[in-house]
Amino acid sequence: MKGVRLVLSLIFFLGLILLFSSTYAQDPGAPDTVYFTTKYNGLFYPLPSGPGLAFIHINFFNDDSVAGISAPFIFSGPLAYDSVSFRDSRVDSLEYHPVNDSLISQKKVLVGAIPVKEENIPPGRGYLTTLCFRITSDTGTVTVDTSFFPPNNRLTFVTSEPKGYTPVFVKAVIPITAYKPGDANHDMSVSVTDVIHLINYLFKGGPPPDPIVSGDVNGDCKLDVTDVIYLINYLFKGGPALKPGCAW
Ligand SMILES: [Ca+2]
Ligand SMILES: [Ca+2]
Numbered sequence: 001m002k003g004v005r006l007v008l009s010l011i012f013f014l015g016l017i018l019l020f021s022s023t024y025a026q027d028p029g030a031p032d033t034v035y036f037t038t039k040y041n042g043l044f045y046p047l048p049s050g051p052g053l054a055f056i057h058i059n060f061f062n063d064d065s066v067a068g069i070s071a072p073f074i075f076s077g078p079l080a081y082d083s084v085s086f087r088d089s090r091v092d093s094l095e096y097h098p099v100n101d102s103l104i105s106q107k108k109v110l111v112g113a114i115p116v117k118e119e120n121i122p123p124g125r126g127y128l129t130t131l132c133f134r135i136t137s138d139t140g141t142v143t144v145d146t147s148f149f150p151p152n153n154r155l156t157f158v159t160s161e162p163k164g165y166t167p168v169f170v171k172a173v174i175p176i177t178a179y180k181p182g183d184a185n186h187d188m189s190v191s192v193t194d195v196i197h198l199i200n201y202l203f204k205g206g207p208p209p210d211p212i213v214s215g216d217v218n219g220d221c222k223l224d225v226t227d228v229i230y231l232i233n234y235l236f237k238g239g240p241a242l243k244p245g246c247a248w
Helices: 002-023 192-203 225-236
Strands: 033-037 043-046 053-062 068-076 079-085 108-113 124-135 141-146 156-158 172-179
Touching: 033 172, 043 053, 043 124, 053 068, 053 079, 053 141, 068 124, 079 108, 108 124, 124 141, 192 225
Parallel strands: 043 172
Antiparallel strands: 033 053, 053 124, 068 108, 068 141, 068 156, 079 124, 141 172
């Protein structure tokens, strides 16, 4: 009986090896890559208002067309998951870009992109998706890594053959920086000097706000003259409160 079990186990493992060697072919051509970006190279915690939304963009590069993507992620650090967004994504036009966050208690989320009726995803570079979080501490580091997601999802791109391969993956390690909305010169108070700092940056070649997201006081994800006006109204005319900057 023991012998039979041993033989069965051997057959099982040989089968697994064959399966993986045929399924996980070499990536043809230049290595396809999955990597992370944040708009201002960091995550930002607005003081004193507390957590604003933070965005970690998951990008991908492929030099051949792709027939399917399975991308499971695991994250750690002082953050609470909010949602997954396909805004500005290269796969947003696909009917099927499923998201599975049923394992979010383990800090895992699975993102897929599968052209069913559409053409394969053409070669290119840009967003796959964006993980949206609330940062829960004004200090620390957030990491996002690839993971395994049951029943059988690992980071995989599929060619049209269809063969799967694992793209190069660049793990994200992102520091958290605290800031006060409107405190463009980063002296921890908001005053007319910050108005001038913003004006100098926008119109006179001066240095950017530090961090740059502190200048987006109307929270519209852009830094322009409307932020200068908003800040002036807040300081001099009892205008509405400064908003945490949007770093989409
Ligand atoms: Ca200041
Ligand atoms: Ca703005």
